Amino acid sequence: MNEAMHISSGGCHCGNLKTRFASPTAPGDSPVRACQCSFCRKHGVRAVADAKGQAEIRVRDPKNLIRYQFGHRAADFLVCGICGVYVAAVMDDDSGDSQGTFATMIVNTFDNHADFTNSAEPVDYAGEDLTGRRQRRRDKWTPAEIRSAP
Numbered sequence: 696m697n698e699a700m701h702i703s704s705g706g707c708h709c710g711n712l713k714t715r716f717a718s719p720t721a722p723g724d725s726p727v728r729a730c731q732c733s734f735c736r737k738h739g740v741r742a743v744a745d746a747k748g749q750a751e752i753r754v755r756d757p758k759n760l761i762r763y764q765f766g767h768r769a770a771d772f773l774v775c776g777i778c779g780v781y782v783a784a785v786m787d788d789d790s791g792d793s794q795g796t797f798a799t800m801i802v803n804t805f806d807n808h809a810d811f812t813n814s815a816e817p818v819d820y821a822g823e824d825l826t827g828r829r830q831r832r833r834d835k836w837t838p839a840e841i842r843s844a845p
Contacts, residue, residue, distance in 0.1 A: 705805035707780035712718035722810035729815035740803040753844035798839035
């Protein structure tokens with residue numbers, strides 16, 4: 696039986712990056728996280744992911760997509776090169792049964808961001824090694840697709 700999906704759409708300020716997050720969990724019931732790394736703190740990030748959901752990031756102008764990496768370089772932080780908005784972190788994975796791309800989405804970029812009413816839980820992943828970090832993302836992040844938009 697298919698579960699009803701709750702859709703949250705949005706993107707960056709200028710429209711170069713469009714996002715869509717589908718989850719069987721309603722926005723008001725979704726756990727929201729506030730990563731405590733310096734990048735996320737400086738961006739005031741509230742993030743959401745659902746391994747049972749689906750994420751899509753559409754890129755209008757790929758030359759204006761910044762894929763920023765730091766630390767373990769295990770994920771790309773997608774930032775619009777025009778307006779500077781951080782929309783998602785993605786990890787490409789080709790190991791084992793979990794092949795594909797996985798994402799955590801930035802709640803404040805959704806048009807319905809106010810519907811995500813849970814307080815953001817502070818999380819700190821500084822103690823994770825690369826193997827553990829990649830496994831957590833495979834287990835918890837949302838299967839995702841990045842594609843060009845017309």
